[in-house]
Amino acid sequence: MVVSASPPPAAARAPRQDGQATRQQILETAGQLFAELGYANTTSKQICENSKANNASVNYHFENKDGLYRAVLREAHDRLVRIETMISLSESQDSAEDKLRAIITVLIEGLNNQREGWALKVLTRELLSPSSVLPAVLEEQAFPKAKIVRTILGQIMHLSPEDPATLRSAVSVFAPCLFLLIAHQPLARNVLPGLELDPPALIEHMMSYALAGLAAVARASGRA
Known part of the structure; x- marks a missing residue:
């Protein structure tokens, strides 16, 4: 056979x-x-x-x-910043400041790399007009990333990730990224003509601004 x-x-x-x-x-x-x-x-x-x-x-x-x-x-969401990337950054031996710089770098470079693709446009539409599937995607993608961010900011300020000051700081640090996601072209064309958002310069600016603000919040909380 x-x-x-x-x-x-x-x-x-x-x-x-x-x-x-x-x-x-x-x-x-x-x-x-x-x-x-x-x-x-x-x-x-x-x-x-x-x-x-x-x-x-x-x-x-x-x-x-x-x-x-x-x-x-x-x-x-993955094309902007993968959850695996965030987890890897959070588990590294780098300082909290370096972790924050890495996340801001990924976000800013992602905003520029995806400018001509569909990912940013889909996310912008979803933010402006949420659909019924948004809660499930937030739970799977946004919430775990936000928890990592809060933990890193809390480490910088010596505060709990759930401290109200930490939560407010997360808004202050990452709201500019969200704003650029939604309004980059109208902003540069109509509101601030001549504005150049060169990634290295923008990353350094956002880091300087963020660290100064976090230090001020820490001092106000008595944890500096």
Whole structure:
């Protein structure tokens, strides 16, 4: 009796690779459409036509349109700053100040690198007009990152991550990044013409401003 040989590993992997490519194509296409039209105005039919995938493929990889939009928002968050990057920074042996610099650097460089892509546009739309999937994405992406940030700021100021002063400081330090995310082009074009947001200079400015503010808050709290 002749026993047929098992297919080589490469052949066995091919369907999974093809499936991953299809998933990524759907995700990219959906990201572009959601960025251009918004979640409510983007249809599953448009996504299928533009990605050259059928509705069964969308449902297989993402369950439905809501599941696809959640995946797009997760991907957009990852393209700005991955949770794995934040965890790695938080667990490093660097000083709290160096950790803060690293996070600000990742955010500022991410804002510039993603300026022409769909990730920033999708996140901006979601911030200005939240959808029903936002709470789940915040719990998965934003809350863990915010906890890491609060811990680092608390270490700098010798305060608890849950101290009200630490929470207010987190807003003061990272609100500019959120503002640049939403209003970079109108800001530079209409409000502050001539403003140049060169990444190295902006990173140094934000670090100097943040550390000075954190030191002032620490002194006011008696922990300097």
